[in-house]
């Protein structure tokens with residue numbers, strides 16, 4: 001195991017897409033940002049220097065941060081942001097994880113341009129549980145907005161309405177030939193015939209779950225969220241914001257000069273406005289000398305319809321932990337604490353003397369158990385560590401919904417939320433079962449819920465009301481998929497289990513950025529255990545101050 005040093009200079013860079021040039025906040029002038037490569041067990045020291053006017057904070061999405069919560073990154077949760085001209089070194093060790101993860105800004109909407117892959121290779125000498133691919137290629141999906149995303153979200157929060165949607169989706173920062181003025185900005189993957197490629201798919205889009213497919217090729221899913229799964233074949237992958245998926249692509253033995261589209265477009269069940277465009281990249285076979293060279297037509301994949309919940313459900317049902325001797329599934333078999341959270345949209349009253357663009361003149365909000373999370377002005381982790389929670393947060397997050405919830409398919413009359421900075425406090429090593437039920441209030445949309453600091457097992461999911469008497473009997477406690485971000489299905493529920501073995505303050509939120517901004521977020525405080533390796537370490541000296 002070694003220590004790897006990275007320098008991330010946050011600076012502006014002019015970038016042109018769709019014939020629009022704008023100044024992006026970037027790492028080292030790169031868009032998308034640089035790739036981090038490490039091995040399981042390595043220590044990372046990432047020095048971030050902020051040369052821009054914005055407050056910056058970076059998050060290493062999916063890294064467990066065992067005992068190193070100070071490096072997790074969500075602004076005002078684990079740290080105050082890095083202000084202009086300040087520096088902070090993110091210092092953490094990758095323990096027990098290998099696969100694809102990613103990093104992104106975790107303050108306001110800056111992650112629209114500040115993101116990049118994290119590739120964690122297995123320890124030296126440890127093979128993949130599948131044949132070694134010929135090549136590995138990160139494919140990171142993003143969203144391009146012609147306007148400044150900070151301005152978009154500020155405007156939306158001020159008027160209480162929905163934000164503008166993106167102009168394009170991107171593959172590795174490139175929108176591709178199906179958009180106007182974009183053909184030259186197309187991602188091309190050149191392949192050799194008869195080889196296996198591993199594509200490391202990452203959904204860094206702000207607000208959309210995506211379907212992804214390559215024409216005339218089948219993909220084999222082998223890993224999600226840096227955890228191996230039982231391999232299965234699929235034509236189309238569903239990937240929500242926050243999630244990562246490794247797939248194997250076997251190229252055909254004889255296809256000289258053939259080209260195929262790879263495309264992605266959203267899976268959306270809600271009624272609001274969204275970007276329904278399609279990003280395309282090109283898979284291109286290198287010429288083979290032994291065969292006559294002839295250009296074949298560009299094949300296009302058939303993606304499922306935009307609202308194909310049946311496809312989405314069928315896909316997620318196939319995901320299973322590998323649960324092998326080398327990679328066991330340590331599903332908590334007994335539960336110490338059970339929680340039932342409703343997740344969904346709601347409303348806040350419009351402030352006096354203001355006109356609001358939300359439903360019936362209200363402001364849009366979003367909540368967990370009817371509580372819309374208010375961001376504190378100082379970081380929760382410091383407040384917790386120094387026992388100074390007073391005036392920062394309260395420990396009375398409701399363990400069941402404030403307003404009793406019954407899913408009927410119709411929104412209730414009262415959509416108002418409560419506001420507060422509330423957390424749930426857990427003792428070290430508590431085994432948690434959490435049922436998350438989508439309310440479908442004001443928009444039947446699936447919510448990709450992301451938990452910081454842990455992987456969890458998805459032990460069950462279904463539609464309609466979660467039935468406490470019947471549904472737990474059907475839970476999979478043998479080989480459920482283990483991950484860090486899960487789609488709570490629109491009009492349905494998921495059940496997850498995790499062991500609270502990581503002391504600190506851990507954010508949980510919808511990874512649709514607009515829903516996070518509206519308050520679909522909360523935090524868990526996990527107390528220290530008794531042993532030295534069960535305690536949060538003290539903060540580093542350069543931890544930014546608010």
Ligand code: C2O
Nearest residue numbers: 059061074242450
């Ligand atoms: Cu990838 Cu809190 O997020």
